[in-house]
Amino acid sequence: TSEVRSAMYTPCLREVAVERSRTADELRAALAGTPGAGELLVHYQPYVLLSDPSTVAGFEALVRWQHPERGLVSPADFVPVAEEVGLIRPIGLRVLEQAAARSAAWHGLDRSRPWTTSVNLSPQQLLDVDLVRRVREVLDRTGLPAELLTLELTETAMMLDLDGAARRLQTLRDLGVRIALDDFGTGSSSLSYLHQLPVDVVKLDQAFISRLGQDATALALVRAVLDIASALGLTTIAEGVETPSQLRMLTELGCDKAQGYLLSRPVPADVAQELLVGTRALGGVGAFTSGAVG
Ligand code: C2E
Ligand code: MG
Ligand code: MG
Ligand code: MG
Numbered sequence: 001t002s003e004v005r006s007a008m009y010t011p012c013l014r015e016v017a018v019e020r021s022r023t024a025d026e027l028r029a030a031l032a033g034t035p036g037a038g039e040l041l042v043h044y045q046p047y048v049l050l051s052d053p054s055t056v057a058g059f060e061a062l063v064r065w066q067h068p069e070r071g072l073v074s075p076a077d078f079v080p081v082a083e084e085v086g087l088i089r090p091i092g093l094r095v096l097e098q099a100a101a102r103s104a105a106w107h108g109l110d111r112s113r114p115w116t117t118s119v120n121l122s123p124q125q126l127l128d129v130d131l132v133r134r135v136r137e138v139l140d141r142t143g144l145p146a147e148l149l150t151l152e153l154t155e156t157a158m159m160l161d162l163d164g165a166a167r168r169l170q171t172l173r174d175l176g177v178r179i180a181l182d183d184f185g186t187g188s189s190s191l192s193y194l195h196q197l198p199v200d201v202v203k204l205d206q207a208f209i210s211r212l213g214q215d216a217t218a219l220a221l222v223r224a225v226l227d228i229a230s231a232l233g234l235t236t237i238a239e240g241v242e243t244p245s246q247l248r249m250l251t252e253l254g255c256d257k258a259q260g261y262l263l264s265r266p267v268p269a270d271v272a273q274e275l276l277v278g279t280r281a282l283g284g285v286g287a288f289t290s291g292a293v294g
Contacts, residue, residue: 020081020084020085021085023078023081024081024082024084024085024087026038026067027065027078027081027082027085027087027091028087030065030067031087031090031091031094036068037068038065038066038067038068039065039066040063040064040065040066040091040094040095041063041064041065041066041072041268042061042062042063042064042095042098042099042102042269043061043062043063043064043266043267043268043269043272044059044060044061044062044099044102044117044266044267044268044269044272045059045060045062045259045264045265045266045267046058046059046259046263046264046272046275046276046282047059047060047237047257047258047259047263048257048258048259048263048282049256049257050247050250050251050255050256050257050258053247053251053258053263053282054281054282055278056115056275056276056282057115057116057257058115058116058117058118058148058150059103059115059116059117059118059272060117060118060119060120060152060259060266061095061098061099061102061117061118061119061120062075062120062266063075063079063091063095063120065078079091079122083122083123083124086124088122088124088125089122089124089125089128092119092120092121092122092125093134093138095119095120096119096134096135096138097138097141097142099117099119100117100119100138100139100141100142100144100149101142101144102117102269102272103115103116103117103142103144103148103149104142104143104144106273106276107144107145107148109273109276109277110277114147114148115148115276116148116149116150116178117144117148117149117150118149118150118151118152118180119149119150119151119152120151120152120153120182121151121152121153121157122157123153123154123156123157123160126153126157126158126160126161126165126168126169127160127161127164127165131168131172132168132171132172132175135149135151135172135175135177136175139175139177145176146175146176146177147176147177147178149177149178150177150178150179150180150200150201151172151177151178151179151180152180152181152182152203153165153169153179153180153181153182154181154182154183155181155183155184155190155193155197158181158197166197166198169197169198169199170198173198173200178200178201179198179199179200179201180199180200180201180202180203180237181194181197181199181201181202181203182203183203183205183239184202184203184204184205184225185204185205185207185208185221185225186205186207191224191225191228194228194229194232194234195232199234200234200235201234201235201236201237202225202229202234202235202236202237203237203238203239204222204225204226204236204237204238204239204255205239205240206239206240206260207240208221208222208225208238209222209238209239209240209241209242209246209250209260210240210242210246212245212246212249212250213243213245213246213249219249222238222249222250222253222255223253226253226254226255227254230254235256235257236254236255236256236257237255237256237257237258237259238250238255238257238258238259238260239259239260240259240260240261241258241259241260241261241262241263242260242261242262243262244262246260246262247262262283263282263283264282264283
């Protein structure tokens, strides 16, 4: 039977491996700018202050891969491969460059409005001893004030090398860069660690927010996280806000910011700029402001 089993499993595993190595080759070509290999793009999803929900406060930069055959590929389908084959550092650096350059240009449109930009870092980027130097170089090259850049990391990333991560993140904070704890409420996220991590912002995961209004436990958990975060002086942002009632509850609970499809999906840079300058309205806000919250 062991022969039968291996006959059944081996081709399947091999297919997965072949597919991954093809994806890795194609990603490498895209990074190198090989003609026809497609392009790594950055889309931008706005977030708002709940005290002023019709105005963009800033954007999260989210990578996409414009693939010649597969179309627009989501990061869920290639970031794990990039991490596995050691391509996430160059890809992450590319995203940081692009997002910082765009953000600096937006800053130039109106210096009185401190629009911020958030960029996701993979655990491997946090382990990179050159991270601080690379971030500083990007800020210098693009002219983006450090205060307008937030770097998003998961707790898992910080736990891999707690001392090294803490040191690197603190150096970045000393430059003025903000650090956000992404996907809080998933995996091993723990309230008891919150005060030990060198972070400025807590992003409540969508899994929390989607259950708001459906069960009392979710409401209690969100309230607890928001209360502790505010006691620690952290800024709070809710991810994955999809309904006006979630937005209303988060406002009542004292959450600082919100991000989600209710306001806007991630959009290309030109559309993001229209949202920023107000020539295009955020979605759902009409329903929200004409509703119960005054
Ligand atoms: P994340 O950092 O937690 O980003 C939020 C994800 O939630 C984005 O998915 C966004 O499109 C999605 N989202 C936002 N609002 C809503 C909503 O209301 N409903 C639903 N259903 N989804 C919403 P996306 O762009 O597919 O990115 C997925 C993940 O890929 C990100 O999760 C992040 O972990 C990773 N990622 C994206 N860009 C980068 C990058 O440049 N570098 C690295 N290392 N990871 C990235
Ligand atoms: Mg994020
Ligand atoms: Mg997140
Ligand atoms: Mg997430």
